[in-house]
Amino acid sequence: MMHLLAVDDESINLMIIEESLSEKGFTIVKAKDGEEALAILNQGDHSFYAIILDRLMPKMDGIELLRKIKRSEKWRDIPVIFQTAMSGISDMTEGLDSGAFYYLTKPYSRAVLVTIVQTAVEHYIKLIKAKEDLHKGMGALRHLTKGEFRIKTIRESHELAPLLANACPDPERVLTGIMEILNNAIEHGNLGITYQEKTELHNNDKLMEEIFNRLELPEYKDKFVQVLFDKDGEKITIVIKDQGKGFDWQKYLSLQAMTKNAFKTHGRGIFMARKLSFDDLTYLDNGATAVITILMNQETSDLLTDFQE
Incomplete structure (x- = not known):
């Protein structure tokens, strides 16, 4: 079972993410803001294969959470798919420097969401396998x-x-x-x-x-x-x-x-x-x-x- 963490303060966006990806075999764990997402990660109940992260949220925004994820030895390799309506070069540069690997601009189609997530997960699985080989004598x-x-x-x-x-x-x-x-x-x-x-x-x-x-x-x-x-x-x-x-x-x-x-x-x-x-x-x-x-x-x-x- 492959778990994905979806973080968005809009319930309709979380619903779209869950409906689009659950039929592809993914299990979605939802969080309404960065603080809740961080708590879920710290609980360690699931191994996440990708994180779908909204940029603009209350309490802890997407950039702050992204930086915390990438500073963590435990989570830093998990691919983060950034959702944002902010598509200017300066906004993207800030996201890239913070560790985002994929972007989705709102509104986006379900087909694009599925393709991006599947690509991210494939990348992560290959990385896990390669890192296992790093420690084989x-x-x-x-x-x-x-x-x-x-x-x-x-x-x-x-x-x-x-x-x-x-x-x-x-x-x-x-x-x-x-x-x-x-x-x-x-x-x-x-x-x-x-x-x-x-x-x-x-x-x-x-x-x-x-x-x-x-x-x-x-x-x-x-x-x-x-x-x-x-x-x-x-x-x-x-x-x-x-x-x-x-x-x-x-x-x-x-x-x-x-x-x-x-x-x-x-x-x-x-x-x-x-x-x-x-x-x-x-x-x-x-x-x-x-x-x-x-x-x-x-x-x-x-x-x-x-x-x-």
Whole structure:
């Protein structure tokens, strides 16, 4: 049974959320404001797979609750879907900086709500599995200084990401970002799945099926992603190179692109990876090569807040 926490001071909104998602197999736990939601989280009666959070509420608003959630080691990985009528860039930036991963602008359709929630839950389940792999006797990888790897499939990507993360100072911080860049290299790079194609496939729940199909086609089956790992005394550099044609990576790393895609099921992954997981992320070869930088001394790193706009 998958529980979702819905927080909204309008009972009609809570009713719509429950009616839309209960028929998809989710159990909705409702709270009328941030204080009640925080009390429910502290009780620990349920494991939540996503939180649907209204921004404007009495007692404790959505931003304040979101910040409390993201400061908690217990709850910080739960994807938060922000509901708001405030869709200006400054409002979105505040939400992003506080940890929101998805946005829903009111009023929204039930179909969009279902799609966004299902995407968030899928992301969370993959993250839970990957974090379990972090703790399977790979501590010795902290001593890795150089390495070269080649992967072809999403499964291999999910196997390699925890290994690379374990070789870094803060494995949990970098894990999701590494997974995102590896998946992007396979899906968009080697397999040539475009942004629009991914949107349609995702909306029809056909993405993984298409990935598996393309991996068997002659033009794709021999392609691989090369991953180079290098650690020196100051930083870790991870180079991820696919065999695709590249893409316009700069627009996906800009704040404008992030706010444009904040209401969609995908399109903001590399921005969030750079913001939350790495000290720097850039691309070479017209987007076919990603270069990740992770500083060894995290206390001196101030690059996380220095983004291209």
